[in-house]
Amino acid sequence: MRLKFIEPLMPTLVDRPPEGGDWIHEVKFDGYRSQMIIDEGGARIFTRRGLDWSSKYRDLAAAAALLNVENAIIDGEIIVLNAAGLSDFAELRKAITRRQHDLYFVAFDLLHLNGHDLCDMALEDRREILEGMIPPDIRIQFSQALPGEASAVYHLVDQAGLEGMVSKRRDSKYRSGPSTSWLKVKCFAVGEFDLLGVEREAGKPAFALMAERGTGRYVGSAFITLNRELRERLWKRVQEHAGPPPQGIKRPATQWVKPGLIGRVKHLRGEEDLRHASLQDFREEP
Known part of the structure; x- marks a missing residue:
């Protein structure tokens, strides 16, 4: 049998x-x-x-x-x-x-x-x-x-x-x-990802939309947990680097950015895309 x-x-x-x-x-x-x-x-x-x-x-x-x-x-x-x-x-x-x-x-x-x-x-x-x-x-x-x-x-x-x-x-x-x-x-891991844009809606948490470094593949969003000073600096950089939306992604409340901003993200280890993710810091590509 x-x-x-x-x-x-x-x-x-x-x-x-x-x-x-x-x-x-x-x-x-x-x-x-x-x-x-x-x-x-x-x-x-x-x-x-x-x-x-x-x-x-x-x-x-x-x-x-x-x-x-x-x-x-x-x-x-x-x-x-x-x-x-x-x-x-x-x-x-x-x-x-x-x-x-x-x-x-x-x-x-x-x-x-x-x-x-x-x-x-x-x-x-x-x-x-x-x-x-x-x-x-x-x-x-x-x-x-x-x-x-x-x-x-x-x-x-x-x-x-x-x-x-x-x-x-x-x-x-x-x-x-x-x-x-x-x-x-x-367990959590911390890694660097390309910042595609920031999604902000009144009364809702702000999210950073992230892509795999060097490939542009969208991997998910990260909750922005930065302090007030860093949040303001991030928003200023996003506005200065404003760019067109990537192909295939429709997020109407998102300010998209040109390549060059890198986010440091804490996320669950062992996942193909970001889960339970938060933006810890960011930097500009030298």
Whole structure:
């Protein structure tokens, strides 16, 4: 019998990790959430939305034979490591097409094993079984829990340059869809972006519209948190550098600027576009 894809449980994004002993904490990897299904037909690997990408992950599907199980459904993340040993989303996309041997499947939950549905079992018990079935030194690895208090774990994750952490209730059952039994907390990064313009409307917060450096690709807006003096200086520079709107972007309340203004933006780490972003400072291109 062929096992069917199970819609994944999706963690809720929160500002800070939960405290107390009811939770386990894991690294939030910067990769593709995936589901590995092993049954009589071999191993298949599905995307978060249920697309069969087994052909893209041939080496990982082959590694599933080393697990020595009749059938199983494993929840995890497909990653590739960069030179610093961190999961790297940009490198992952290249590795899928060019470097299959560099891919890892990091397993963090077990939904089915040898004919038994485990979704009603406590998370801690599911993970214990999962850890025991993964041999060392293969491309499928177990996501170890991080010891210590939540705030200390978050600090270490942030200092290590990781994307964030996921906290999960030890006794939680596996339920598809959004859930507060799993909570994710992301770390922040600070980077420079090209300033496209400033959006100001009466009675509303002001936003800086930002683009990726050197490409002009719009990546989102950043809340302007500057003090009064810097805000006035920014608005003066924007007026002095006024320019036409970029193609494809329609924001009627925006004062667009010519290239040359660079914004320093604090934003969530590991996102393709800006999220929870704020403008910290700005400068003119020398």
